[in-house]
Amino acid sequence: MTNINQSFNRILVIKLQHHGDMLLTTPVICSLKSAYPNATIDVLLYKETLPMLEHNPFINNIFYLDRNWKHQGKFTRLKKEWELGRILKKQQYDLVVNLADQWKAAIFALVTKAQVRLGFEFEKRKNSQFWQKCHNIIVSTADHGQLHTVEQNLSILAPLNIPIISDVMMAYSEADKQWLTETIEKYHLPKNYIVIQPTSRWFFKCWDEDKMATLITKLQQNHYSVVLTSGPEAKELEMIQTILAHCPNKDVITVLAGQTSLSQLAVLIDNAGLFIGVDSVAMHMAAALKTPLVALFGPSKLEHWHPWQAVGETIWAGNYDDIPHPDHIKTDTQQRYLSAIPVDVVYNTAIRHLS
Known part of the structure; x- marks a missing residue:
């Protein structure tokens, strides 16, 4: 070379x-x-x-x-x-x-x-x-x-022939910090709030809405405050509404889905006690910001796309059921390959990283 x-x-x-x-x-x-x-x-x-x-x-x-x-x-x-x-x-x-x-x-x-x-x-x-x-x-x-x-x-x-720095960097502005201060005051968010982003631009990377709702409810019962986020696309917002419909205590969930810029989402995640999400840009942001995370993963290529230098754990759907090779996935499929991941596994992992 x-x-x-x-x-x-x-x-x-x-x-x-x-x-x-x-x-x-x-x-x-x-x-x-x-x-x-x-x-x-x-x-x-x-x-x-x-x-x-x-x-x-x-x-x-x-x-x-x-x-x-x-x-x-x-x-x-x-x-x-x-x-x-x-x-x-x-x-x-x-x-x-x-x-x-x-x-x-x-x-x-x-x-x-x-x-x-x-x-x-x-x-x-x-x-x-x-x-x-x-x-x-x-x-x-x-x-x-x-x-x-x-x-x-x-x-x-x-x-x-230069030294390599392998850290991923997600930056945001002073205006984003001010936005977070105002948001925390508006929604009375505690210091250890949990950001959950259940959506991805590809739905085959997503968990089931009812399972996500059950997880949120269990966290609420343990007195944790949940902030729900997503991208602005209609199908993502529809998924958020479906999750909320399954939540008995939806009125106390802070819903910021589709309402944040990417840098606002970054400062929100940076100051959270925990991030829970699927394979998406928000997951990579959480890893870059060293926010403790629980990443639900599959069927993307784990070796290529797992959260880099993350603080937390990645839960791989392939450990709970047979899932197809990523090269064989049709991106428009309605199949939810993460369905095999049990709620209790995600909940117990989350609690472990919150304590």
Whole structure:
């Protein structure tokens, strides 16, 4: 592998994926900032994921691709992407770290004309000369099957010979702290409140609503205060309502589902006594913030996506029933693979981390 022993002044990190994926790129950003403390570090991402990184103190500028551009017509989309390419070229980057596998990301890396452009040797790009032209250093992905996503991302830095910082960072603002103060006062939340986020953008990753309601009721009976959160999508809010319908004491549950920004959710989780949730961006945030957590997991690839450096426990559905391999899952299935996880197991695990 090529080894680079030089300093960099202007760095661009590219990742075009979902919210959780963006959070798991922060160890790369932290490692680069530690190695090159005077460097300007920018990020290129999808617009909707910007909140995951907008308060990160190590990032100078965030540029984005807006997936809604495609709805404005092909000419408009191409024009906006061309303008973005011009802006990136003007930044005069000397290092580009492309974590993405899309052709679009590779082309933006090439457009920068950075002296060093790192890219992964993704299986689907292995025999492409153009992919190799876009990146002048290609990093192997041969061992990625055995690595967590954080470790996969960090492996792209190997040619730089820099120390690795593997902590994931979720940052929020002073305004978010003020929001939390006001929210705690409004809902009279105690210090050891529990944040429960039962939803995911993929329903096959979710537990049953009645089981979640039973868990909430048992926690309430033990005098714990529960805060329910979710994303703003209609199907997630509908799931929250179904859970509440099964809760005999729903009137004393604080429901903030669909009402928080991602950074507000972060400060809420950061100050909680416990987080309980499924495989979602909120789970990764809780792990990053070192809030004690109970993660209900399956059937995602546990080795790739388990909560990184979490304080708490992950309950794997595969320990209670046979579940299919993640590669064989249809994402639109209505099957609840977490159903096998017993309520008492989750409850007892939660109590253990609350005491």
